[in-house]
Amino acid sequence: GEDVxxxxxxxxxxxxxxxxxCTYTDSSSTYLYWYKQExxxxxxxxxxxxxxxxxxxxxxxxxxxxxxxxxLSLRIADTQTGxxxxxxxxxxxxxxxxxxxxxxxxxxxxx
Amino acid sequence: xxxxxxxxxYLVKRTGEKVFLECxxxxxxxxxxxxxxxxxxxxxxxYFSYDVKMKEKGDIPEGYSVSREKKERxxxxxxxxxxxxxxxxxCASKQGTSTDTQYFGPGTRLTVL
Numbered sequence: 001g002e003d004v005x006x007x008x009x010x011x012x013x014x015x016x017x018x019x020x021x022c023t024y025t026d027s028s029s030t031y032l033y034w035y036k037q038e039x040x041x042x043x044x045x046x047x048x049x050x051x052x053x054x055x056x057x058x059x060x061x062x063x064x065x066x067x068x069x070x071x072l073s074l075r076i077a078d079t080q081t082g083x084x085x086x087x088x089x090x091x092x093x094x095x096x097x098x099x100x101x102x103x104x105x106x107x108x109x110x111x
Numbered sequence: 112x113x114x115x116x117x118x119x120x121y122l123v124k125r126t127g128e129k130v131f132l133e134c135x136x137x138x139x140x141x142x143x144x145x146x147x148x149x150x151x152x153x154x155x156x157x158y159f160s161y162d163v164k165m166k167e168k169g170d171i172p173e174g175y176s177v178s179r180e181k182k183e184r185x186x187x188x189x190x191x192x193x194x195x196x197x198x199x200x201x202c203a204s205k206q207g208t209s210t211d212t213q214y215f216g217p218g219t220r221l222t223v224l
Contacts, residue, residue: 008151033212042115042201042215043154088154098169099213101146103153 004102006089011108018076020105022089025070029091032065033099034074037086046074046087076107084109114138115216117202123222130189132219134202142205143185144213145169145177147198154201160185192223 006022024032030051035043049056049063049072056063062075076083089102118133134143144159146169156169158177166177174196178186185204189196199220203213 031212035215040218042217043203043213044215045212048212098156098159101154103151 004089004091004100006087006102006105008103009106009108011110012079013110014079014081016079018074018079018083018107020074020076020087020089020107022072022074022102023070024072024089024091024100026091026100027067027070031092032063032072033088033090033092034061034063034072035088035090035101037088037104039085043088079107079109081109083107115202115204115214117200117216117219119219120217121220121222123224124189124192125224126193128189128192128223130192130221130223132187132189132200132202132221134185134187134204134216135183136185136204136214137183138204138206138214139182140204140206140214141182143179144203144205145175145185145187146201146203147171147196148201148218149198157187192221194223197221197223 003025012018033048034046036046037043060077064073086104086106088104090099092099115136124130145157146154148154155171157175160166160179176188199218201218202216205213
């Protein structure tokens with residue numbers, strides 16, 4: 001079945017790069033997303049990538065997609081305290097408009 | 112900007128009560144979704160709707176029902192609340208094509224005593 005896996009916690013020092021990893025099982029995924037959830041708030045779309053792309057960069061964010069290994073990563077350069085949040089990886093099949101979410105990775109910033 | 116609003120940020124109810132969670136979006140989106148979010152379990156889809164008066168079961172519909180009488184409003188109903196329905200409830204909406212993403216409301220934290 002459809003499944004999205006990601007580690008639950010990541011700790012990074014302020015100023016370092018954060019890399020959050022995600023694996024998915026359905027090779028027919030058409031879109032892959034990264035959402036950010038700050039404490040007490042809903043999910044906010046950070047970025048997304050089409051399945052025919054390998055990389056997408058947007059300011060401090062870099063998304064890498066390895067379609068062969070079904071592996072998606074989000075790199076945050078120069079991590080700041082404001083980046084502290086839960087990051088959700090998600091995939092869309094393109095059919096029936098459902099999005100499958102991972103359980104979320106809590107990013108903790110060390111001073 | 113897309114805006115998805117939920118009627119309450121925090122709600123406390125008693126076991127057996129009927130509970131209504133309201134969600135409103137202002138961008139004429141066709142699709143609306145209700146999720147619950149629990150620690151260690153991520154987001155789980157309860158129900159979704161493609162259009163007015165249409166509804167589809169998600170992954171965990173048991174104990175819930177929904178209503179979509181108007182395009183902008185999608186209500187989640189707990190007919191008889193139970194303690195295991197204590198959770199964060201998130202509403203989302205999106206346009207009808209698969210290229211669009213979901214926009215989320217701020218969430219309602221429901222506690223059932």
